[in-house]
Amino acid sequence: MSRTVTVGLDGSPESLAAAQWAAQEALRRAVPLRLLRAWDIAEDPRTRVVDPATARGWGERTLALTERRLRRRHPGLDVEATWVAGDPVEELCRAAGEAELLVLGSRGLGGLAGFLAGSVSLAVLARTRQPVVLVRPHEPLEPGHDRTGDVVVGLDVSAPGDELLAFGFAAADRYGCGLRVVHRWAVPALCGPDTAGALPLLMAGIAEDARRALDEALAPWSVKFPDVAVVRDVRQGRPAQDLAEPAHGARLVVVGRKVRRARIGTHIGPVTHAVLHHCPAPVAVVAHD
Numbered sequence: 001m002s003r004t005v006t007v008g009l010d011g012s013p014e015s016l017a018a019a020q021w022a023a024q025e026a027l028r029r030a031v032p033l034r035l036l037r038a039w040d041i042a043e044d045p046r047t048r049v050v051d052p053a054t055a056r057g058w059g060e061r062t063l064a065l066t067e068r069r070l071r072r073r074h075p076g077l078d079v080e081a082t083w084v085a086g087d088p089v090e091e092l093c094r095a096a097g098e099a100e101l102l103v104l105g106s107r108g109l110g111g112l113a114g115f116l117a118g119s120v121s122l123a124v125l126a127r128t129r130q131p132v133v134l135v136r137p138h139e140p141l142e143p144g145h146d147r148t149g150d151v152v153v154g155l156d157v158s159a160p161g162d163e164l165l166a167f168g169f170a171a172a173d174r175y176g177c178g179l180r181v182v183h184r185w186a187v188p189a190l191c192g193p194d195t196a197g198a199l200p201l202l203m204a205g206i207a208e209d210a211r212r213a214l215d216e217a218l219a220p221w222s223v224k225f226p227d228v229a230v231v232r233d234v235r236q237g238r239p240a241q242d243l244a245e246p247a248h249g250a251r252l253v254v255v256g257r258k259v260r261r262a263r264i265g266t267h268i269g270p271v272t273h274a275v276l277h278h279c280p281a282p283v284a285v286v287a288h289d
Contacts, residue, residue: 005022005025005026005033006095006101007022007036007102008088008092008102008103008105013105017135017136018103018104018134022103022133022135023079024074027076029101031078032077035063035066035067036084036095037059037062038084038088038090039059088120089123093128096128096132102130102131102133104134105137106136106276121134125268125285132285133284134276134282134285136282149249150180151171152180152253152281153165153179153253154271154275155217156239157210158213159258161256161258161289164254164256164286164288165217167254167286171252173228177251179228180246181214181230181231182246183239187202187203203236206236207235207236211234214232214234215232218232240275240278243255244279248280248281252281252283252284253279253284254283255272256269256288258287258289259288
């Protein structure tokens with residue numbers, strides 16, 4: 001793995017916003033930025049109205065123009081632009097395996113509809129082991145105009161995954177901001193009328209176990225990153241819905257994706273999938289076992 005931040009670029013507003021976010025992230029990490037344009041001639045709709053050479057020329061100009069703009073905005077940034085012919089999902093997965101971080105754009109739908117990641121982004125998320133950040137078109141617009149809130153991590157204390165916490169703590173440390181860790185627990189489905197009298201005691205026990213498990217998961221990372229102030233947000237609720245409120249002002253939202261071996265399904269998980277569709281902030285998806 002090389003120490004680069006790689007961004008998938010196709011000329012869309014979403015990918016251009018992702019490139020700007022990725023440039024700022026590369027500067028924070030003090031690593032080069034790689035702009036990657038993966039072109040599948042058979043699937044490019046532009047080749048239905050113009051010849052392939054013309055369609056490729058448009059893409060090459062967009063790649064070169066984006067590179068020049070980023071160099072001008074960030075004079076100290078090391079930028080590399082790469083054009084590859086092939087299936088975008090395959091090429092992006094290959095590039096992710098060679099980078100510290102892969103950044104992709106997400107299509108904004110506006111209002112309560114949230115945003116849709118897109119088939120390519122979802123396919124890459126489901127297949128790569130490297131962290132992937134998805135960026136909405138307006139995040140951010142200009143250098144220096146960044147979100148000022150905390151890094152928000154959605155955590156399942158039953159399987160926290162060191163990869164997820166390592167990414168979240170390191171991000172908060174780079175940004176010089178706090179870390180809000182959100183965990184939600186639910187009342188067991190077996191609770192019914194016959195157990196109603198014992199429900200308050202049962203819920204108190206579940207809450208205490210959740211707080212203790214969260215403290216144990218966070219303890220080694222708080223020692224490693226002593227300057228990161230941590231807010232523990234643990235209570236009964238619904239994970240996907242309860243991540244939406246702190247995400248509005250967050251610098252970054254970090255969620256996990258459990259690596260699955262099955263060939264069918266999205267391999268992303270319902271909570272992460274919901275966050276990707278509704279979260280207004282950039283979302284980092286971190287794979288873990």
